[in-house]
Amino acid sequence: MTAKGIYGYARGHRHLEIAGIVVFFALLVFLGARTLRAVDGPLAVLGIVLSGLAGLTLSDFLSGLAHWAGDTVGTETTPILGRNFVLPFRQHHSDPKAITRHDFIETNGNNCIASLPLLLLMVAVMPRQASPLFFLCLILTFAAWFVFCSNQFHKWAHADHVPPTVAVLQRWGVLLSPGHHALHHAPPHDKYYCITVGWLNPLLTKVRFFRGCEFLIAKVAPRMLYLEERQREIARQQAAESLAAGSH
Numbered sequence: 001m002t003a004k005g006i007y008g009y010a011r012g013h014r015h016l017e018i019a020g021i022v023v024f025f026a027l028l029v030f031l032g033a034r035t036l037r038a039v040d041g042p043l044a045v046l047g048i049v050l051s052g053l054a055g056l057t058l059s060d061f062l063s064g065l066a067h068w069a070g071d072t073v074g075t076e077t078t079p080i081l082g083r084n085f086v087l088p089f090r091q092h093h094s095d096p097k098a099i100t101r102h103d104f105i106e107t108n109g110n111n112c113i114a115s116l117p118l119l120l121l122m123v124a125v126m127p128r129q130a131s132p133l134f135f136l137c138l139i140l141t142f143a144a145w146f147v148f149c150s151n152q153f154h155k156w157a158h159a160d161h162v163p164p165t166v167a168v169l170q171r172w173g174v175l176l177s178p179g180h181h182a183l184h185h186a187p188p189h190d191k192y193y194c195i196t197v198g199w200l201n202p203l204l205t206k207v208r209f210f211r212g213c214e215f216l217i218a219k220v221a222p223r224m225l226y227l228e229e230r231q232r233e234i235a236r237q238q239a240a241e242s243l244a245a246g247s248h
């Protein structure tokens with residue numbers, strides 16, 4: 001029997017999420033302290049800022065890739081990932097406001113747990129002096145931080161009320177804005193998957209990046225591809241068009 005808390009999911013997983021958040025922040029503080037010790041002077045500050053922007057862009061891309069995979073690959077009964085990965089993405093389409101009812105731990109716990117292997121690797125390999133490898137590690141550390149932020153940014157994009165500063169940053173396009181994210185929520189949910197800031201969405205749509213990913217999945221594991229929602233939407237549009245044609 002699964003012990004459920006007042007949160008609607010297993011208490012054991014809740015404890016795991018809390019531990020994940022604590023360890024995630026401890027590792028970030030450790031890596032932040034190592035960064036401050038390693039860099040010195042205006043050039044190094046520029047290096048940190050550029051690493052932050054690269055980490056943000058990488059996080060935007062990773063959020064889009066993970067979101068596309070959750071929406072498009074496998075089903076809710078796929079072993080292990082079905083319940084914990086695919087189901088939340090598909091439920092989010094039918095109840096987009098549910099995310100706004102999640103507290104801090106439920107919103108961010110899973111992302112923290114998923115980022116831990118990367119942060120542990122950074123602790124092991126990040127050099128103590130500034131070097132190309134140091135800045136590569138810094139970019140990946142920033143990416144882990146912004147992946148953590150993605151769920152909060154996504155939650156704010158669905159919230160009816162957000163702090164005034166958040167609303168301003170959303171208008172400036174520094175945070176994922178409700179209007180931008182609404183383009184993903186229009187059926188059949190087949191574009192604008194990036195949910196950190198959404199900067200990459202126009203580019204990835206233009207180059208048909210996710211259609212390319214689907215082409216690859218269709219080649220290697222066609223049974224894993226889930227396109228039913230799109231097919232239903234095409235059928236719905238065709239039915240509406242033939243109804244409109246018939247009424248003339």
Ligand SMILES: [Zn+2]
Pocket residue numbers: 067071089093184189
């Ligand atoms: Zn989606």
Ligand SMILES: [Zn+2]
Pocket residue numbers: 092096154158181185
């Ligand atoms: Zn959403």
